Every structure is written in structure tokens, then in C-alpha cells.
Amino acid sequence: MARSYRILFLSVSAGAGHMRAAEALKEATLLLAPEAEAQHLDVMDYVPSTFRKIYTDYYIKLVTKHPALWGMLYQASSEAAPDAVSQKLRRAVERLSTRPLRSAIDEFAPDAIVCTHFLPAELLMREIGKGRISVPVFVQITDFDLHRMWVIPRMAGFFAGNEEVAFRLTAHGIEAGQIHVTGIPIMPAFAQEHDRTACAAAFGLDPMRRTYLLMGGGAGLGVGPVAKRLTAADPELQLVVLAGKNQKALAELQALAASRPGRLFPLGFTNEVPRLMAAADLVITKPGGLSTSECLAMGVPMLLSSPIPGQEERNADYLMENGAAMKAIDEIGLEYHVALLKAEPQRLEAMRRQARALGRPQAGQDAMRIVLEALA
Missing domain, CATH: 3.40.50.2000 (Glycogen Phosphorylase B;)
Incomplete structure (x- = not known):
């Protein structure tokens, strides 16, 4: 681990948890490898304001003002097949709205990327498929439950909070060797x-x-x-x-x-x-x-x-x-x-x-x- 690696952490400020997880992983990196260069980017800093409002402001309003509706949407979106029209449309909107992020990633030129939200991981899945990103991308799941949106092909590995999340990942087709039950990261x-x-x-x-x-x-x-x-x-x-x-x-x-x-x-x-x-x-x-x-x-x-x-x-x-x-x-x-x-x-x-x-x-x-x- 003596080499000075460049590790990029990508998160989304829809609630504080995803951001805190990324910061915790960044701190852990510097404890393990003080010579490493670690950077944490909020995907919402690289999207149009209308998209940011949907992903953050509307999310917060929905879970606080209409929790029952959010629960229905959570379950329905988790049960939707990846090739469903609704899911294809959602991913298309995400790709169109996050092009500046791809430029920021290229500028930092990381050796590895760790995502603490499914949005950047989905974006990078497409980039890997097109051969535009070749570095390993890891996903840190930030709850003790698995929503289907976290099940993203072409990732180098998944960090799960418990054994059931790991079991559910394998049930959705992720290879067992890619899954690591490490827990949810917290600050030192x-x-x-x-x-x-x-x-x-x-x-x-x-x-x-x-x-x-x-x-x-x-x-x-x-x-x-x-x-x-x-x-x-x-x-x-x-x-x-x-x-x-x-x-x-x-x-x-x-x-x-x-x-x-x-x-x-x-x-x-x-x-x-x-x-x-x-x-x-x-x-x-x-x-x-x-x-x-x-x-x-x-x-x-x-x-x-x-x-x-x-x-x-x-x-x-x-x-x-x-x-x-x-x-x-x-x-x-x-x-x-x-x-x-x-x-x-x-x-x-x-x-x-x-x-x-x-x-x-x-x-x-x-x-x-x-x-x-x-x-x-």
C-alpha cells in the first residue's frame, strides 16, 4: 500500500447519511494509507438545479410530509425490473443530468471509485460498459436493507451492512465473491x-x-x-x-x-x-x-x-x-x-x-x- 493512490468518493446529498458514509470512508482511507489522495464529490454539485430539486428538496419533502406515499414508491421501485420502462426512463434522465460529473471524474483521474449512493454507480455502470472508465468501482450500501436500485452490474465490489443484505445481493445475481459484509462506515x-x-x-x-x-x-x-x-x-x-x-x-x-x-x-x-x-x-x-x-x-x-x-x-x-x-x-x-x-x-x-x-x-x-x- 505504499503507492500514492487516488481514491474518489461519490455521494448524493439526499439526506445526510450518504454524505457521512463517504466522509467516513475518506477518513478511513487516510488512516490506512496517509500518502493516498482522497476526494469526495457530491453529485448534486454537478447537475442542473431542477434535477437537484427533484433529487434532494422533493425527496426531503416527500419523506417528511407524505411518508406513506414514499413507502409505496420505495416498494414499487424496488420491485420494478431493471428493464422496466420506468427504470429505463429514470436512468436516461440521470445520464442527461450528470454529464459535468463525468468531466470532474476525468480531471481527478482516480485509481478507484467508491459510491455511497446508487445514482453515481448507475452512471458509471454505463461508462464502464462503453469502455470510457476502466478503474474499479465499488458500492457502499448505507442501510440494513437492500433496495433494488443498489443492484448494479459491472461493479468491482459491494460493501454490505449485514448478512441479509449480502444474501439479497446474491439473490439478485451479484457474484458472492464481489460482496463483502463490512458494515456501514462511521467516522473514527x-x-x-x-x-x-x-x-x-x-x-x-x-x-x-x-x-x-x-x-x-x-x-x-x-x-x-x-x-x-x-x-x-x-x-x-x-x-x-x-x-x-x-x-x-x-x-x-x-x-x-x-x-x-x-x-x-x-x-x-x-x-x-x-x-x-x-x-x-x-x-x-x-x-x-x-x-x-x-x-x-x-x-x-x-x-x-x-x-x-x-x-x-x-x-x-x-x-x-x-x-x-x-x-x-x-x-x-x-x-x-x-x-x-x-x-x-x-x-x-x-x-x-x-x-x-x-x-x-x-x-x-x-x-x-x-x-x-x-x-x-
Whole structure:
């Protein structure tokens, strides 16, 4: 691995998970091969604004405003045959809209490409078929479920989050030798050992008290009413709430915290999530592939909140059937499960053990080691 390889990571900013996975793989590359040159490109920076709006803005609106419709589209598109008219039309639109990306790839001249979204992988599949790209292209799947769009011929390899995803890839015709069950990549900070007492002290928390972390994502949606309900129902609970970039929600939480001193700890956007997880007994979160993989790597059990139909429901199913999480469909469900775990702490401890057993803190390095070895 002494040669200075050029590795290109391609992602899509439709939700944060795909981008975070690419950054995690980039960091893993530099840890394994400091002399390598690694670059991460967002495909949405190379498409017309109308296409970007469909792929990102409309996607976010659909999953937040019309989750049931998104679930139907997710299932229908996963069941559609690759040669269906709808799929051919979609790929044609994607090719027409991403021509500038091909120029950026040529300019960087990578030795290998890793895609953390199916869009760039589909584009490169066509380029490989026409002989315009000859470097190996790998695909990192970012959920614990396999959507049919991830099944892309002519790829050098696939990195799967679990054995079932690998099984499904083979069922769709991918050779077993191309599939590697490495997990979903996370940033190195989530793979490090953290001292709970020190981490709790850094945020003014009592390390001896039961502490839950409520994550509202970048948009901080719905965290205010949940925090109010949970802290009212359980006066002994220390609740840390992440409002993301939602300043209105943060201000409301700070006002609420003033009436609950030592019990409610609101924060805005922060890079300290690993240390906050280390101080937490439970994380309340939506079941995105990246956020749940971070929890697993830290050995923190989860209470999954209102998963959207499609990939989040499939992620939730995987985590629950393996005993690392419980699910609440609404605020009433959250209050019930918080009370249940308080009354039965042995359940929480069992979930913690399962989370630790499922965690793959070295997923990024395991995947990139395979890529670099393929180039050696």
C-alpha cells in the first residue's frame, strides 16, 4: 500500500447519511494509507438545479410530509425490473443530468471509485460498459436493507451492512465473491473508547443518573414536544436533546430547560455526538443507517422514533429482531417505552449487549482495506 493512490468518493446529498458514509470512508482511507489522495464529490454539485430539486428538496419533502406515499414508491421501485420502462426512463434522465460529473471524474483521474449512493454507480455502470472508465468501482450500501436500485452490474465490489443484505445481493445475481459484509462506515470518533464520567462532566451531566439522548437530526423536527412530555413523565431522567440547526426549536428547549434545571440539556448542531453517546444510557433517534450504526459502534441501545416507511422501517426491523432497539410510533409510545425501560433496567442492559455485539466500528477501514488491496 505504499503507492500514492487516488481514491474518489461519490455521494448524493439526499439526506445526510450518504454524505457521512463517504466522509467516513475518506477518513478511513487516510488512516490506512496517509500518502493516498482522497476526494469526495457530491453529485448534486454537478447537475442542473431542477434535477437537484427533484433529487434532494422533493425527496426531503416527500419523506417528511407524505411518508406513506414514499413507502409505496420505495416498494414499487424496488420491485420494478431493471428493464422496466420506468427504470429505463429514470436512468436516461440521470445520464442527461450528470454529464459535468463525468468531466470532474476525468480531471481527478482516480485509481478507484467508491459510491455511497446508487445514482453515481448507475452512471458509471454505463461508462464502464462503453469502455470510457476502466478503474474499479465499488458500492457502499448505507442501510440494513437492500433496495433494488443498489443492484448494479459491472461493479468491482459491494460493501454490505449485514448478512441479509449480502444474501439479497446474491439473490439478485451479484457474484458472492464481489460482496463483502463490512458494515456501514462511521467516522473514527465513534470507534474510539470514551470515558463516561469524563464525557458526562463535559456537558454538566451527572454520570450516575440515568441519561437519554434525543436526536432530532439536522432539522431538529419535533424534539420540543417530545422533550416536554418525557421530562414531565420522568422527573429522574436527564435528557440531552439535539435540535440540530433548528434555532427556533433550540430556543424553545432552552426556555423549557430553565423550568427543569439539571434535567433537560438542549444543544444545537454539534460535533460532540460521540461523547454525548458515551454519556448516554439510551439514544432516541430515527433509524437512519448511519446514525444507528454510530449507536451500535458505541454500544448504545436505541429507542427508534417514528421510522418513515421504506428504508427506515427496514432498519428498525433489523435492529429490533437483533435485540438492540425498541420502536415507538408516536409520543405516547415514547413515553411508554421510557417508563418500561425505567421499570425493567435489565431490558436496557440486554439491549446494550446486543448493540455492542452488532457494532462494526471498523467498517470504513475494513471496506477501504479491500479497495486498496485490489489496487496493490
